[in-house]
Structures are given as C-alpha cells and as structure tokens.
Amino acid sequence: MHIHALDQWQHSHDFADDRSHAEKNTKLVMLLTAVTMVAEIVAGTFFGSMALLADGWHMATHVAAFGITIFAYHYARRHAADPQYTFGTGKVSVLGGFASAVALAVIAFLMAFESVERLFQPQMIQFNEAIGVAILGLVVNLVSAWLLQAQPDHGHHHHHHHDQNLRAAYFHVLADALTSIFAIVALLAGQFLGWVWMDALMGLVGAGVITKWAYGLVRDTSSVLLDGAVDRKIKLDIVTTIEEDADNRVTDLHVWYLNQDHLAATISLVTHYPQAPEHYKQLLSRLPSLSHVLVEVNQCHGEPCLAVRP
Missing domain, CATH: 3.30.70.1350 (Cation efflux protein, cytoplasmic domain)
Structure with a gap:
C-alpha cells in the first residue's frame, strides 16, 4: 500500500489544547505576585513587621506554584509531537494542576499551624503597616484573578473551565485574596476592638477553605491522571x-x-x-x-x- 494511501487512516495524537493565552496571563500574574512578594519582604524587614514578612514568604510559595503552572504549559507544548508519549502530552497540564493542589494543601497546613501557635502566643502587630499591605495584596490578587479568568472565546466555552492547571493557578490567587480579606477584617477588629485573637481565628478559617479547594483539585486531577471512571x-x-x-x-x-x-x-x-x-x-x-x-x-x-x- 502506498504511503499516501496510509495517510488517510492516520491521525494526530496531540490532545493538548492551545493554552497560549492562559500561559501568557499566568506569567503576568506570577510577575505581579513576585513584585508584591519582594515589596512585602523588604517592607517587613525595614519596618520590623513580622506580619509583612510572613505574608511575603507566603506569596513566595504561590510564585513557585505559578512556576509549576507555566512549566507544565511549556513542556506540554514543546513535547506535543514526541512519540514517547502514546497519547500526546494532554495530561501534563493536569499533572501541573495536581502538583499545585499539593502545594495549596501544604500552604493551608502551614497557615493552620501558625494560626494555632498565635492563639496561644499572641504577637505584637503593627496594624497600620499590616492593613496597608493587606489592601495592596488584595488589589494585586483581584487583578490577577481577572487576568486568569479573561480567556478568549474561540467557540469552546468549556475549555478554560476544564483546564485544571489554570484552575489551580486561579485557586492560588483566590487563596491569597482570601488571606488578604481575612487579614483586613482581623486587623481592623484588633486595632479598633482589641480582638487580637481574630488574626489567628481568621487564619484557621482561611486554612480550612484552602484545604477544601486543594481537596477538590486533587480529586479531579487524580481521576484524570489515573484513568478514573468517566461520567x-x-x-x-x-x-x-x-x-x-x-x-x-x-x-x-x-x-x-x-x-x-x-x-x-x-x-x-x-x-x-x-x-x-x-x-x-x-x-x-x-x-x-x-x-x-x-x-x-x-x-x-x-x-x-x-x-x-x-
């Protein structure tokens, strides 16, 4: 049989959808997060604020998670035609989402651990600086969330909703935004009502919500990675x-x-x-x-x- 006759029976095994727009916006979000992280760490060191330092290093973990997201997109695109992947690199972005979900769970655990510690050993909080940085962080996270949701419409309305890699990045942004909102509420209560314990309590609530997100991501991505049963x-x-x-x-x-x-x-x-x-x-x-x-x-x-x- 001639080669051109065989071609009609062959088909592509590249099942990695075009995520170039999502990758571009994730890079921008990572840059915004990294700049805010550096600002918080420098300001925390200069003003002697542990709250700023803690939030700065917390954002560093999200920068690392965004790095995982971008690497997954890049790797999937670069190796899309690699014959060593039987069905292409479609699951690479799902693997990136799974790794980010694990990172979210670790962040939630660290938040809960630190919050419990602060319940029993309250720390001195510089309210004005901490509130200012929390508001700055919230603004950055709202902009980042908008960037990650602003996907182009190519007639496939469901694609970005099912992109577990992008969904993981979005949850990292929401986790930061949630942390900032809870921090603002707790700091205002501490400054004007003297409820310093609210800072630790809000940390525990935030850790619980983030754990729920992480569990949902792990459940959904692991089902795809392990060839779990479909609907x-x-x-x-x-x-x-x-x-x-x-x-x-x-x-x-x-x-x-x-x-x-x-x-x-x-x-x-x-x-x-x-x-x-x-x-x-x-x-x-x-x-x-x-x-x-x-x-x-x-x-x-x-x-x-x-x-x-x-």
Whole structure:
C-alpha cells in the first residue's frame, strides 16, 4: 500500500489544547505576585513587621506554584509531537494542576499551624503597616484573578473551565485574596476592638477553605491522571448510540481521559450485520468529547435479533 494511501487512516495524537493565552496571563500574574512578594519582604524587614514578612514568604510559595503552572504549559507544548508519549502530552497540564493542589494543601497546613501557635502566643502587630499591605495584596490578587479568568472565546466555552492547571493557578490567587480579606477584617477588629485573637481565628478559617479547594483539585486531577471512571452518562450515550443502529450489542467498553477535555474509547461489539469500524465511529461522531476511538467488530452466527436487516 502506498504511503499516501496510509495517510488517510492516520491521525494526530496531540490532545493538548492551545493554552497560549492562559500561559501568557499566568506569567503576568506570577510577575505581579513576585513584585508584591519582594515589596512585602523588604517592607517587613525595614519596618520590623513580622506580619509583612510572613505574608511575603507566603506569596513566595504561590510564585513557585505559578512556576509549576507555566512549566507544565511549556513542556506540554514543546513535547506535543514526541512519540514517547502514546497519547500526546494532554495530561501534563493536569499533572501541573495536581502538583499545585499539593502545594495549596501544604500552604493551608502551614497557615493552620501558625494560626494555632498565635492563639496561644499572641504577637505584637503593627496594624497600620499590616492593613496597608493587606489592601495592596488584595488589589494585586483581584487583578490577577481577572487576568486568569479573561480567556478568549474561540467557540469552546468549556475549555478554560476544564483546564485544571489554570484552575489551580486561579485557586492560588483566590487563596491569597482570601488571606488578604481575612487579614483586613482581623486587623481592623484588633486595632479598633482589641480582638487580637481574630488574626489567628481568621487564619484557621482561611486554612480550612484552602484545604477544601486543594481537596477538590486533587480529586479531579487524580481521576484524570489515573484513568478514573468517566461520567456514566457518557458511557450510556456510547452504548445507546451503537445498539440503536441495528441488533448490535456492546460487549466490552473502556473510556478514559486523554486530558481534561478529550476522551479515548475502546469498544468491542457483536452483531449479525457487521459494518466496517468507520461506520461505528461515524455514529459516535456526535459525541464531541470522543477524540480517539478504537472499534472491534465481531459477527454473531446465532439467531438474529432482527428478522430483516435495517
């Protein structure tokens, strides 16, 4: 068979969607966060404020997480055509999201640990400086959140919502914003009501919320990374589509994620009226999430379920 004849039966295994806009905005967010981090550490050192120093180093962990996000985008794009990846690099961004989720969990643990310590050993707080920096941090985080959500519309409205790597970066920004909001409330209560313990209490609340986000990210990304079960409705749609065509019966079905937006499926079916595999793939073309389908057709020699072939 000639090479040009083979080409029509071959297809790309690059299932990594274009995330160039998300990567560009994440770089900008990382730069904003890094500048704010340096400002807080320098100001904390100059004014002798532990609150500023602590928040500055806290932001450093988020800069590292953004670095993971950007590396995942870069690696996936650079190795998209690398043959050593059977189904491309679509899961690299999911892996980046998983790593960032773990970083979020560590941050939540450190916040909780420090908050409990401050409940029993209250520290002197320089309220004016701390409130000013908390407000600055909140503004930076709101701008960063807007940048991460401002994705272009290419007719695929669901893509950036399913980008676990971008979702992880967004949660890091929300975690910083939440920390700033809780800090402002606690510092105002401490300054005007004398409730110094509010600082530690708000830290614990923030740690709890961040832990919940981290758990959700770990659950969603690990399901994709470990080829976890897909939505039962998708499997039912596949079986129904195949079996409504004739007296076909699906005998074996495996469906898994190639990345957060693309699915692969291997289907084994038995029928009295076998068609070429392309016939069944065409039937399934109405399911846009199915990007890679293998079909095995077995002829049944028993009594037909249908008397007349449709």
